[in-house]
Amino acid sequence: MATIVGFSSTNVMSYALNNDPEFHSKFNAVKGSKNSSLLFSCICLGSRVSNHFQLRSSNGQPLNVVSSHDGLAGSSLTHQPIEGSFPLAGSESTGSNLSITVVGASGDLAKKKIFPALFALYYEDWLPENFVVFGYARTKMTDEELRNMISRTLTCRIDKRENCEDKMDQFLKRCFYHSGLYDSEDHFSDLDCKLREKEGGKLSNRLFYLSIPPNIFVDVVRCASLKASSKNGWTRVIVEKPFGRDFESSSNLTRCLKQYLKEDQIFRIDHYLGKELVENLSVLRFSNLVFMPLWSRDYIRSVQLIFSEDFGTEGRGGYFDNYGIIRDIMQNHLLQILALFAMETPVSLDAEDIRNEKVKVLRSMRPLQLEDVVIGQYKGHSKGSKSYPAYTDDPTVPNGSLTPTFAAAALFINNARWDGVPFLMKAGKALHTKRAEIRVQFRHVPGNLYKRNFGTDLDKATNELVLRVQPDEAIYLKINNKVPGLGMRLDRSDLNLLYRARYPREIPDAYERLLLDSIEGERRLFIRSDELDAAWALFTPLLKEIENKKIAPELYPYGSRGPVGAHYLAAKHNVRWGDLSTDE
Numbered sequence: 001m002a003t004i005v006g007f008s009s010t011n012v013m014s015y016a017l018n019n020d021p022e023f024h025s026k027f028n029a030v031k032g033s034k035n036s037s038l039l040f041s042c043i044c045l046g047s048r049v050s051n052h053f054q055l056r057s058s059n060g061q062p063l064n065v066v067s068s069h070d071g072l073a074g075s076s077l078t079h080q081p082i083e084g085s086f087p088l089a090g091s092e093s094t095g096s097n098l099s100i101t102v103v104g105a106s107g108d109l110a111k112k113k114i115f116p117a118l119f120a121l122y123y124e125d126w127l128p129e130n131f132v133v134f135g136y137a138r139t140k141m142t143d144e145e146l147r148n149m150i151s152r153t154l155t156c157r158i159d160k161r162e163n164c165e166d167k168m169d170q171f172l173k174r175c176f177y178h179s180g181l182y183d184s185e186d187h188f189s190d191l192d193c194k195l196r197e198k199e200g201g202k203l204s205n206r207l208f209y210l211s212i213p214p215n216i217f218v219d220v221v222r223c224a225s226l227k228a229s230s231k232n233g234w235t236r237v238i239v240e241k242p243f244g245r246d247f248e249s250s251s252n253l254t255r256c257l258k259q260y261l262k263e264d265q266i267f268r269i270d271h272y273l274g275k276e277l278v279e280n281l282s283v284l285r286f287s288n289l290v291f292m293p294l295w296s297r298d299y300i301r302s303v304q305l306i307f308s309e310d311f312g313t314e315g316r317g318g319y320f321d322n323y324g325i326i327r328d329i330m331q332n333h334l335l336q337i338l339a340l341f342a343m344e345t346p347v348s349l350d351a352e353d354i355r356n357e358k359v360k361v362l363r364s365m366r367p368l369q370l371e372d373v374v375i376g377q378y379k380g381h382s383k384g385s386k387s388y389p390a391y392t393d394d395p396t397v398p399n400g401s402l403t404p405t406f407a408a409a410a411l412f413i414n415n416a417r418w419d420g421v422p423f424l425m426k427a428g429k430a431l432h433t434k435r436a437e438i439r440v441q442f443r444h445v446p447g448n449l450y451k452r453n454f455g456t457d458l459d460k461a462t463n464e465l466v467l468r469v470q471p472d473e474a475i476y477l478k479i480n481n482k483v484p485g486l487g488m489r490l491d492r493s494d495l496n497l498l499y500r501a502r503y504p505r506e507i508p509d510a511y512e513r514l515l516l517d518s519i520e521g522e523r524r525l526f527i528r529s530d531e532l533d534a535a536w537a538l539f540t541p542l543l544k545e546i547e548n549k550k551i552a553p554e555l556y557p558y559g560s561r562g563p564v565g566a567h568y569l570a571a572k573h574n575v576r577w578g579d580l581s582t583d584e
């Protein structure tokens, strides 16, 4: 019972019985037993009941349990569910292991996001008792050097508890390094030996995080699956974007990965799905009656999905030039948000039910055409004594590159709910601000009694719901309100849910949520291959046309609001960008 903190066993039992089908069947199987208190301890431990337990059960899958529906492809990945096995978390002698290998451990993403997220999970007791983290890359490093490298980016971000330094030391002691080539089966065999040594012959689940350039994904998956997959637990692989450059290369990548892995072993990450406000989108939609009837073409005039960064491609120009902003942000992050925004109510919160609905939205969309899109590229700009570089000043960007660093697009969903509603997307680097938001502009009030008070510009009086994904997470609704006083003057006000005021605690990084989900086997926030196909089908013809016709992007100054063409695009659809209005 050691892991039950702050809850009575009755609470624990009733929660688990209600929410965890696996617990339910195990409980039924053992409840007739003589030693019921011991059995209860086992069940609770097996379900990793901790002080967080009531928050985490979305897949009903306790940590450390081998998922029964984890298919494994290829002889090397033969999955052997252990009949009647009942792994106990929190028990050194009997608990299963979790081995996480970060492939590309010497890289930017690993240092910036993955190791810090793993530490945050450890710090907050989300990781199972027995876990190790291996870094894998070509760079020669000792375990100690890896620890030094990652300790520089670990922070006690949650509440700066006193024991943070100790926790950091304990975490770092669980981190090891193995240097090897990405296409060497021998080097992955060596990794396997090291993993087995740490796992000590116990039931072991293995997670590989591919934090490497995409051209080596397949090599790594081949070597890892053939030589370093778990022999008695699950093996899962998190794959970073980009998943291909177009429909064909993405399908090819999926086909190659599936030679070694089954679909449910592949966790294609889109870190925007792990952001708090994006997670909350479905809660807002499906648990608030007030929004439900409004969520359609009857009341919504346009939906805007906006991403902007106030810095350029500094340092990542080499990668970026091969992809451009449409592939980097629109085809994945913004389109995923759009699908969640527009989908019908799923049958349940189960990953497949949600992904089924998302894929229906994507397949109902009209493939983008050139006239639906404006592209831009930032140019150098001086402000006072400071000067900002052009995209093409980056030494890793080819001279005369036409790669867009900005794009605005109008997308349409040809279904009964959304017919005719423009979904406007805008994404850009080196703009005046850093933000990501979803803006829902409602229709004008028919026969508005107060129209005199608004003058001729009725757009100024339309309601707008804004979900500010970052920074400074918030949900606010713009309404018209009477200014207090004897006269009848109206103004625009916000009903404002500012997260930092309402929830004064730090919000977990998206990578924490997604790593935890992949460990728990929760696929809801990962991209299924048919979603990926549908997403590429929408964008591929457009991308080919832009590239074949060598369409020149409209130049915009670094730090500006982007090309004017974006305003014309919105105007063509009778709307304005909400983020550019005076009372944004």
Ligand SMILES: NC(=O)C1=CN([C@@H]2O[C@H](COP(=O)(O)OP(=O)(O)OC[C@H]3O[C@@H](n4cnc5c(N)ncnc54)[C@H](OP(=O)(O)O)[C@@H]3O)[C@@H](O)[C@H]2O)C=CC1
Residues within 6 Å of the ligand: 104, 105, 106, 107, 108, 109, 110, 137, 138, 139, 182, 210, 211, 212, 213, 214, 216, 240, 241, 242, 319
């Ligand atoms: N950085 C970010 O913010 C984001 C990154 N991503 C994606 O995550 C993945 C990793 O990103 P990031 O860490 O920035 O990438 P890096 O370019 O830093 O590469 C990671 C590691 O891979 C190895 N590597 C780099 N280039 C090659 C090559 N051509 N051939 C073989 N090995 C190579 C290097 O390790 P070594 O030389 O030691 O083997 C490097 O440390 C990429 O797929 C990227 O697109 C996604 C979202 C954001």
Ligand SMILES: O=C1O[C@H](COP(=O)(O)O)[C@@H](O)[C@H](O)[C@H]1O
Residues within 6 Å of the ligand: 271, 309, 328, 329, 436
């Ligand atoms: O995937 C990517 O995302 C980042 C932006 O992520 P954020 O969480 O910091 O908003 C972007 O800079 C990068 O170009 C892109 O590849």
